Amino acid sequence: MKQAFFKLCKVILGAGALAAVIQMILPPDVPPPVKVSLRPVQINLDMEAAAIRHRSPALRYTEQDVNAYLDYVFRSKRASFGTTAPLERVFVRFEEGLCRVNVE
Numbered sequence: 087m088k089q090a091f092f093k094l095c096k097v098i099l100g101a102g103a104l105a106a107v108i109q110m111i112l113p114p115d116v117p118p119p120v121k122v123s124l125r126p127v128q129i130n131l132d133m134e135a136a137a138i139r140h141r142s143p144a145l146r147y148t149e150q151d152v153n154a155y156l157d158y159v160f161r162s163k164r165a166s167f168g169t170t171a172p173l174e175r176v177f178v179r180f181e182e183g184l185c186r187v188n189v190e
Contacts, residue, residue, distance in 0.1 A: 153177045
């Protein structure tokens with residue numbers, strides 16, 4: 087009984103380690119970079135106007151608008167982040183009741 091228990095534990099541990107290695111090898115599920123030719127929405131100006139009015143208006147943006155804005159903002163700042171961990175891009179993903187900010 088003791089041998090069977092330890093064999094089962096080793097199989098479960100091996101399966102967990104294999105699953106972790108597979109997750110590390112698979113490419114991440116990220117959206118492709120968006121090529122935006124137009125100037126993105128000025129989100130910072132909208133937030134500043136909302137703060138000046140002392141009201142909380144509903145500011146609604148799509149995932150594409152926010153990603154275009156982040157790409158525009160960080161485009162000039164990529165070189166200033168250093169060479170040890172270069173910043174490729176920052177993007178967000180909206181899900182139901184959740185906003186994920188990802189850094190590549």
